[in-house]
Amino acid sequence: MHLRGLIRKESLQILRDPSSIAIAFLMPVILLLLFGYGVSLDAKHVPIGYIVETPTPQTESLIGAFQHSQYFEPAAYNDMRSAEHALMSHRIDAILQLQNDFSSRLLADRPVPVQLIVNGVDANKARIVEGYVGSTVQDWLTRERTRRALPAGLPVEVAPRVWFNSELRSRDYLVPGLVAVIMTLIGALLTALVMAREWERGTLEALMVTPVALREILLGKLLPYFVLGMGGMMVSLVMALWLFDVPLRGSLLVLILSSALFLLAALGMGLLISVIARNQFVAALIAIITTFLPAFLLSGFIFDINSMPTWLQWITHIVAARYFVAILQTVFLAGDNWSTILPNAAALALMATFFIGVSRLRMSKRLE
Template identity: 80%
Template sequence: MHLRGLIRKESLQILRDPSSIAIAFLMPIVLLLLFGYGVSLDANHVPIGFVTGAATPQSESLVGAFRHSAYFKPTQYANMARAREALMAHRIDAIVHLQDDFPARLLTHRPLAIQLIVNGVDANKARIVQGYVGATVQDWLTRYQQIHGRESSMPVTLIPRIWFNSEVRSRDYLVPGLVAVIMTLIGALLTALVMAREWERGTLEALMVTPVNLREILLGKLIPYFILGMGGMVLSLVMALWLFNVPLRGSLIVLVFCAALFLLAALGMGLLISVIARNQFVAALVAIITTFLPAFLLSGFIFDINSMPNWLQWLTHLVAARYFVAILQTLFLAGNVWSVILPNALALAIMATFFIGVSRLRMNKRLE
């Protein structure tokens, strides 16, 4: 009965009061720092796999051209099976496959066929990688023929294959990421105002003299936003599948389970902020800076994490949305790739336990 009353109370008080001061002074600073250091639309140091068969001077020369390029970070694989496994696990973004007769065709001046397999989850990046690979191969071929005193007129046919997003539609890549952003807004940003609002209005002391305990107060703050967040997830899923025609190749049960883990982590972050901050303005500002902006900019939702500076790549591991975006894109476009889903789901479970646990401890200390 107590818990039901608390849930009803919180359901009627989901409000936000943004401040013009934050928009005028603090927000530009945060945006300039994040955009200046963390955002890049260039595909730099793209991890790419090479399958060349037997090592020959010609194949090693081509791989060397990619190693000396600022756009690629090549890795050689013994066979296509291992390269495909690396592509499925997101360790590489593309595969360049040289046929066994590559050296013979090069030496006899016959047409070359080079297979390129690209991860098409990020449609824009897939196009960029495809263009970069073609330009690098053509540049290497021109220099190779010049070194050997031949005319640079040998025809080269690049045979591309786009995996996971064969139509290279940006919508298929962006819509799953939007689910994470929406749930971050519902979970973290709104709950950040909960305890701060209680402190400002003086109603927290009134709650403490009632028969309810801290556990009921905590659940009363979390449950309404959990239901709201899962409702937003369901609505987003319905729109993704039937309005935007984004494929869902993975398990719906796994998606719901991982969404619940992420929402608990987001709720825990928002609740911790609200427990620490007694002012709604401060709580809202901190929530935007520490949850929404990182979810939008540092999760891999739009901007490639591999193109960021190394220190910022490490920082992205503190962003819960990074793990959920990876799970969403995998489930929607690739399927149940457990080597991606399980580690990211475990990270979300750890973060949810940590933030909710710390929030519970902080509530004890602040109410003494």
């Protein structure tokens, strides 16, 4: 009876507080729209300048391959000086130079040097552009050799196949990871703010003098925000599947259960923060620093954990979002790979138990 009353009280408070509804349902929509449409790790329509010292049918054919590619927007330059000026002024990202002897070497079946200059300020984009240019030139050279009935230049032919994300769309990689960031904000930030507000107003201390047990107070606080967080997750899932066309190759039930485990861990973190801080501003600041930023930077959402220094890789093991991102990317893109799902789900269950347990102990000590 006590628990039912507490849940009803907290639910009414959520309905009367527009900010909680906005964080749970409006924020996922905004973040998914921003990241889904505004953030991309793909390099498309790259402005590239080209210099053809001696135009021939072969050079025109190669440049045509770039002009018909979705990855490039080629622009012609008369000399290297003007192309370098365009590169330095950021009008183009790369320069491709075809020298005077390009066609003669090609027709004589000799090695053909092609100069490529890439803007390396953004190292990741530079590597992508370099790979795209090399792939375009190699594909064109293969077609040219086939047309002229010449043997392949190399005795080994590589036939690449991409698993799990065959279209190489960064959106399919980013959107599932963004669900973890959204649920971190909903779980940790909302709980931290709400509990801290109760401390500031003194209503929590007043509640403690009633016959209500401490576990009922905790459940009364956690359950409504658990439902709210799962609602935000469902909004994110609907947008991922039907708006951004991200595949869901695994089980929906596995996704929901793992999301529930992660949300419990996030709620536990928010509860622990509010018990320690007892001030809304401080609680919000701590929640952002200890939950949102690690979820964004150290979870594998954007940056590859294996590429980080060893000491930083060890730190990522205390970030709950790391385990949830691994489950999300597996369930969405690969399917129900239990060797990945079960260990990460066990880690989430352990972290949820730890944070909620420590929060309860901390509250009992503070309120005695």
